[in-house]
Amino acid sequence: MDNEVTRPGLRKVGGRAGNPYNPLIDPNTGVPVPDEPADALEQELAAIGAPRPVDTRVIGSTDPREMETGTAGEPPISGGGIHTTGSGGSGPGAGKRTPVRWGDRIFGWLTAGTGLLVIALVGLVAVFLVVRAIPGLADDKVNFLTSREWTVELDNLSFGIVDMLWTTVIVAVIAMVIAVPIAIGIALFITQYAPKRFAKPVAYIIDVLAAIPSIIYGIWGIYVLAPKLRPVREFLTNLDFIPLFKDEGIEDGTVFNAGVVLAIMILPIVTAISRDVFERTPRQNIEAAWALGATRWEMIRLSVLPYGRPGVVSGAMLGLGRALGETIAVMLILSKVGAGNAFSWSIFSGGETFASKIALNAPEFNDPKTTAPYIAAGLVLFVLTFAVNAAARWVVNRRKEFS
């Protein structure tokens, strides 16, 4: 009895370890799994009531097989060992099992340690940015949060973030306004409209957009796309009684163009997350809408959209986080505006975002003192993206608890 129960199990595990590409349960064919042994093992585990972590010890001390078969004379520990080696020695638990607890402990510490490392890494980012920004902030002759000035010289540090904050936010907002509705449309197309066999390729195609490096978006955006967008500018600046559409005499390097390119760049992430939640709309809700005689659009409005709203919101926020921090594409597209210029609300003005300003000036970093203002700008950007990302995750996690 002892052998009958253990051997199939051992052969199974040995086979696994020998060929990791041949898992027991083939999901496609649903075959080879030796079901009975697995069940038997499960029952055994259930019988001793401790199927997990600590159970290696438990099994060691009170071998379930012993209990079942009653061969009490055999020392339990070596029993396991003998069987394993007997089946060819390839079993993962073969042979010496003395350091079990220590191996587990060390490995547990190791993995927990790397977990801590990741936590510490984010903490370190914050700490170093704060610590290295403080000397600059202490020497700042103007208010960091409310000044538009940006003079960074060894004997004169006067810098404030207002201009950059505005440009960063308006570029990201333009990107969101364009990308989110389109992303929702694509997500609906993939999950509700497209025939099943098209859905996957379409999703792949959208993912290709995410794979293109941002510098390519940048050169394409400024050299190819921007000239074609000039008519939009010419049309909208006719409405220049609205401050947003005032013509600032910048042809291609406008905030608007940067926003359009960013919209394309964040499209995949917003689409992916919306798609994910739309796909999970409970079947009953959809069927219920159909049963009421709803049209496809009414079905979507009644069941898919309400269910998916938190997902769309968090996807949009993740996209916003990307847009706020995007560096190189924005740097290539946006035209710098002279320091003395009046503040402009216009989306057809130029400007600099936090990220593009840092990148543009990075080659000149040489003294900790003149670098500090840029580190401070990096810190503000870090805080912004942290807040947006954390909020996005919060929205999505709150949803998880419901479903």
Add this chain to the structure above:
Amino acid sequence: MSAPTVAASTSGPSFAAGNGRRKAKDNTATALVYSAFIVALIPLIWLLWTVVNRGYHGLFTSSWWTTDQRGITFRRDGGGMLHALVGTLEQVALCTVISVPIAVLVAVYLVEYASSRLSRVATFMVDILTGIPSIVAAMFVYAALITTGIVDKRAGWLVSLALVLLMIPVIVRTTEEMLKLVPNELREASYALGVPKWKTIIKIVLPTAFTGIITGIILGIARVAGETAPLIVLVGYTKETNYNLFEAFQGSLPGMILDQATNLGNKRYHFAADRLWGAALTLILLVMILNLIARLVARRSKISN
């Protein structure tokens, strides 16, 4: 089709309001949804076509693959991107070597040892890392190592360190997904044989999820290969081939694109533009091939949803 009695008792859209209008609304929605997809296709095709069309002829010269840009000015044709490819590949390789063990262990921790408070915080931090802008990662490395005086010169390996922050979350996420798909019966069978947990993870769980982990690593490489911001902050660009990650400036594909872009204004010479789009095409090819390999590896995986 119409269901007036139902409509009367719902607060939702009134189904009785007339089938014509409902039908029209439905058709409009369908049209909008289809056009959203088309609108997304336009930039993708346009961008890819631009890069291929303007960049391909440079790639068919042998000098493109075998020489660097030493002594090549915007007035001269020719030169290659060897220096850039060497820099990009070396920086990414070092980044991968550092990231993979950390990321895989973190994923193991999150899946196999989960449920503690620490693991919840770790999951959250991985999420935060996913959204961290590359320029912030670069400024972190700069602030931590250069402004403190620990490292006195910019060099390629600093870029690798910044890229580690961007690569870890990609690998952690993919590996985590794969580890969750490993059937629990495998673990239980192993425990039942008295195999310690750590050996179960190393010999059973990780090999089963192997292809998935490889997919994650390749996606991670593709994610960081085109990153430009850390390059600007942490290493200078040079036109000469520099194999040494730890000394002096290094070329890179994004760096080469930026360098050529500075000479683009000159309309009399088109050589800089040719090289710019050539470098862009090379970079896209590199990233796309990596993505394709990741997809193919993922397809070979035996465990699936």
